[in-house]
Amino acid sequence: GAGVSQSPSNKVTEKGKDVELRCDPISGHTALYWYRQSLGQGLEFLIYFQGNSAPDKSGLPSDRFSAERTGGSVSTLTIQRTQQEDSAVYLCASSLIPAASSGNTIYFGEGSWLTVV
Amino acid sequence: AQKVTQAQTEISVVEKEDVTLDCVYETRDTTYYLFWYKQPPSGELVFLIRRNSFDEQNEISGRYSWNFQKSTSSFNFTITASQVVDSAVYFCALSDVSGNTPLVFGKGTRLSVIA
Numbered sequence: 001g002a003g004v005s006q007s008p009s010n011k012v013t014e015k016g017k018d019v020e021l022r023c024d025p026i027s028g029h030t031a032l033y034w035y036r037q038s039l040g041q042g043l044e045f046l047i048y049f050q051g052n053s054a055p056d057k058s059g060l061p062s063d064r065f066s067a068e069r070t071g072g073s074v075s076t077l078t079i080q081r082t083q084q085e086d087s088a089v090y091l092c093a094s095s096l097i098p099a100a101s102s103g104n105t106i107y108f109g110e111g112s113w114l115t116v117v
Numbered sequence: 118a119q120k121v122t123q124a125q126t127e128i129s130v131v132e133k134e135d136v137t138l139d140c141v142y143e144t145r146d147t148t149y150y151l152f153w154y155k156q157p158p159s160g161e162l163v164f165l166i167r168r169n170s171f172d173e174q175n176e177i178s179g180r181y182s183w184n185f186q187k188s189t190s191s192f193n194f195t196i197t198a199s200q201v202v203d204s205a206v207y208f209c210a211l212s213d214v215s216g217n218t219p220l221v222f223g224k225g226t227r228l229s230v231i232a
Contacts, residue, residue, distance in 0.1 A: 006175060033219055033220075035219075035222075041224065042208070042223060042224035042225050043225075044220050045219045045220075045221075048219050056219065059219075077151065078140040089160060091160075091162065093162070104166060105150075105152075105167055106164070106220055107163035108154070108161055108163075108164075109161065110159060110160050110161040111160045111161065113160070
């Protein structure tokens with residue numbers, strides 16, 4: 001597609017259940033990012049993929065969070081044993097890995113709104 | 118460490134007023150990129166501008182203008198003659214030039230333009 005696509009757009013889940021959030025980046029973009037935006041908060045970095053590898057996992061808040069990317073394209077963010085504090089918008093973004101002179105413009109999807117009840 | 122501060126949490130203006138959104142950043146890098154994104158109620162972040170730290174010229178795009186001042190580590194964003202459709206959360210962000218690290222975002226400024 002033309003833009004970054006995320007699914008589901010909305011998810012309500014019961015505390016303790018696992019959820020999977022999917023991101024389909026812009027075709028040809030090798031870098032993929034996951035961010036989290038809690039109510040009234042800024043954007044919190046979670047994880048970054050370059051191709052299928054994740055050089056930076058520093059933002060994952062706990063071991064209940066994991067992510068993978070296959071085929072250098074689609075990524076899945078999995079949250080196990082969800083807690084109420086996991087409720088947030090999970091934003092995916094993608095970018096080319098350009099030469100340093102051309103910058104790092106990142107394009108975001110519309111987000112997956114997760115509510116844990 | 119890199120840090121972006123948007124001190125204004127919320128701003129309300131009346132339509133047609135000009136409004137400036139402040140952004141102050143911290144970085145040890147000598148070269149870096151600065152960004153502004155708009156997040157309308159739909160939730161998607163919309164890219165507005167990327168500025169290279171080498172280029173301190175101000176930029177104007179229609180009703181939008183950006184004032185980059187390296188001496189004060191600021192990258193402020195002005196909307197002239199604001200419109201209701203400008204209502205959104207605006208994020209300032211910073212990255213290094215390698216392309217291998219994530220953008221660091223400020224907490225955002227919620228702008229409400231009242232008709």
